[in-house]
Amino acid sequence: MLWAIDIGNTQTNVGVHDGDQWVVSWRHETYAARTEDEIAGMLLPLAELAGLRFSDCSVAVFASVVPPVDTNWQRFCEKYLGVVARFLRNGAQVGMQVTYDPPHAVGADRIANALGALARFEPPIVVVDFGTATTFDCVDATGAYAGGAIMPGIVVSLDSLVGRTAKLPAVALEAPERAVGRNTVESLQSGVVLGYADAIDGLARRIKSELGEYTTILATGGLGRVFVDLCEMIDEHDPVLTLEGLRLAADQLA
Structure with missing residues (x-):
C-alpha cells in the first residue's frame, strides 16, 4: 500500500x-x-x-x-x-523542467499537480487547484512547468468579507438559483460563488490564449467540485490529481 x-x-x-x-x-x-x-x-x-x-x-x-x-x-x-x-521538494527530483523563476519557489503540490496531469493528458495543460489559495499550474506544450497564477482562495475571501462587516452572515458555498439575489444570503452567494466562478473563467481564458487553443483545463482541490459545473473553461474535475502526482513521483524519490 x-x-x-x-x-x-x-x-x-x-x-x-x-x-x-x-x-x-x-x-x-x-x-x-x-x-x-x-x-x-x-x-x-x-x-x-x-x-x-x-x-x-x-x-x-x-x-x-x-x-x-x-x-x-x-x-x-x-x-x-x-x-x-x-x-517531493522540486521538479528536478522527478526530471521535470521548470521555467519558473526561481525554480525552487514552486510548491511541491504544484509539481505534483503537473505530474498527475501529464500522466492523463497531452500538454499544454492547466490545473486549477482550489485550496487556501486558488492556483493555476501551467504545463506548456513541451511538458515543462511554465508557471501560473495565484488567487486568494474563496474561503479566505469569504471569511475576510464576513469578518470585516457587521451585518453580513456566513453562508454556504453554494450557487444561488439566480445572479440577482433576493435576500442577503442569495446576494452573498451570487457575488462570492458566481463572481468567483467568472473570475476563474476569465483568468483561465487569458491563460489558454497564451498556451494554445488545445489546452486542457482541470480542477482539483477540496472545493473543485463546487466550480466544475459553474466554470465554462474547466474540462474536468479530478479530486485525487495531486495524490496521483505524488504516487507517480514516489519511485524517483526513493
Missing part, C-alpha cells in the same frame, strides 16, 4: 493506493502542533473503518507547504507505518 499525503496550509489530504486504485482518501485540518502519536490516533480509526492496517504501508510520499509539520509526519511514518517518508 502506498500512502500519499498532501499537506496544505488549511487542510491535509491523505490517500491510500493499493497498486490498482485509490482505496480511500481523508481530509483533515492542518495543525502544526499535532504530534506523531496524535496523527496516529486520528488516522488509525479511519484506517480500520476502511479495512486497512498501518503495517500494510510500503511507501509514504509527501508534498508539504507547511515545513513546521514535516518532522512529526516523518516520525509518524517511522514509528507507526514502518517506512521512511519521501518528500
Whole structure:
C-alpha cells in the first residue's frame, strides 16, 4: 500500500493506493502542533473503518507547504507505518523542467499537480487547484512547468468579507438559483460563488490564449467540485490529481 499525503496550509489530504486504485482518501485540518502519536490516533480509526492496517504501508510520499509539520509526519511514518517518508521538494527530483523563476519557489503540490496531469493528458495543460489559495499550474506544450497564477482562495475571501462587516452572515458555498439575489444570503452567494466562478473563467481564458487553443483545463482541490459545473473553461474535475502526482513521483524519490 502506498500512502500519499498532501499537506496544505488549511487542510491535509491523505490517500491510500493499493497498486490498482485509490482505496480511500481523508481530509483533515492542518495543525502544526499535532504530534506523531496524535496523527496516529486520528488516522488509525479511519484506517480500520476502511479495512486497512498501518503495517500494510510500503511507501509514504509527501508534498508539504507547511515545513513546521514535516518532522512529526516523518516520525509518524517511522514509528507507526514502518517506512521512511519521501518528500517531493522540486521538479528536478522527478526530471521535470521548470521555467519558473526561481525554480525552487514552486510548491511541491504544484509539481505534483503537473505530474498527475501529464500522466492523463497531452500538454499544454492547466490545473486549477482550489485550496487556501486558488492556483493555476501551467504545463506548456513541451511538458515543462511554465508557471501560473495565484488567487486568494474563496474561503479566505469569504471569511475576510464576513469578518470585516457587521451585518453580513456566513453562508454556504453554494450557487444561488439566480445572479440577482433576493435576500442577503442569495446576494452573498451570487457575488462570492458566481463572481468567483467568472473570475476563474476569465483568468483561465487569458491563460489558454497564451498556451494554445488545445489546452486542457482541470480542477482539483477540496472545493473543485463546487466550480466544475459553474466554470465554462474547466474540462474536468479530478479530486485525487495531486495524490496521483505524488504516487507517480514516489519511485524517483526513493
